[in-house]
Amino acid sequence: MEQRQARWGIPNGVGLVAIAIALAIALPLSTSIAISGVKDIKQARNTVVVTGSARYPIAANLATWSLQASAQARTPQAAIRGLRGKVAQIDAFLAHGGLPAHSVTLPPIKVTSVSVSVPTGLKKPRFRHVPAWQVSQKFAIQTSQIDTLVHVASQVGNLLAAGTNVSVSPISYLSTNLAAAKFAALRRAVADARERATTIAQGLSAHLGPVQKTALGVYQITPRNSTQVSGLGVDNTSSRLKDVEAVVTVTFLIQH
Numbered sequence: 001m002e003q004r005q006a007r008w009g010i011p012n013g014v015g016l017v018a019i020a021i022a023l024a025i026a027l028p029l030s031t032s033i034a035i036s037g038v039k040d041i042k043q044a045r046n047t048v049v050v051t052g053s054a055r056y057p058i059a060a061n062l063a064t065w066s067l068q069a070s071a072q073a074r075t076p077q078a079a080i081r082g083l084r085g086k087v088a089q090i091d092a093f094l095a096h097g098g099l100p101a102h103s104v105t106l107p108p109i110k111v112t113s114v115s116v117s118v119p120t121g122l123k124k125p126r127f128r129h130v131p132a133w134q135v136s137q138k139f140a141i142q143t144s145q146i147d148t149l150v151h152v153a154s155q156v157g158n159l160l161a162a163g164t165n166v167s168v169s170p171i172s173y174l175s176t177n178l179a180a181a182k183f184a185a186l187r188r189a190v191a192d193a194r195e196r197a198t199t200i201a202q203g204l205s206a207h208l209g210p211v212q213k214t215a216l217g218v219y220q221i222t223p224r225n226s227t228q229v230s231g232l233g234v235d236n237t238s239s240r241l242k243d244v245e246a247v248v249t250v251t252f253l254i255q256h
Helices: 002-008 012-045 076-097 146-154 156-161 178-203
Strands: 047-059 062-073 110-119 127-143 166-168 172-174 207-216 220-223 241-255
Touching: 047 178, 062 076, 062 146, 076 127, 076 146, 076 156, 127 146, 146 156, 156 166, 178 207, 178 241
Parallel strands: none
Antiparallel strands: 047 241, 062 127, 062 166, 062 172, 110 127, 207 241, 220 241
């Protein structure tokens, strides 16, 4: 080594001093890194991860419903005349049921050109296709008078019996208080998570420390007392009475 140092022109004493200085710097640094790593591992081992969940009951205060009438004829004039007669019957039906006029909206009519088969009176061809027109009118209903709407919807059979053919949609039950219900469910879920973590800490003869991390799950809006769950969340509109369920995962520090 002395020959190598001499070859490169480095005095023997200078090389030894440089090595000593490098070791003096490296050892405390590596010790600090090791201590930090042990601390991180120890802290990770002293945490508990719990999932809290809670439900908050809610009732719909708004409902939507729709029905549609249509008519078809060889000419647009005849088709629209047939449709107007059905629209008048539906208007009278809704008004008689007690739904206020402002709760009913009529979008623009839909007009479609179609073809219909008519008999020719011949053996071949027995039918021929001729142009025709189909027109339809939708009735969109939104109201807070849910009981009234439910009663009206149950009487649609009277329209059919009177010769007014209509297609109807299911009633959708909504709530304008959904945001408040979600926050209420979340508060309950957080409280449930803390209670679970406290129980675990007590079982370990430890104390529950501060929160390290939280993760909010998707909300489940389901029919009352339902067990329906989806990874993408549930947004039920078919039930008037619902539950809003919140799920939250919380990581707590455990202090011994």
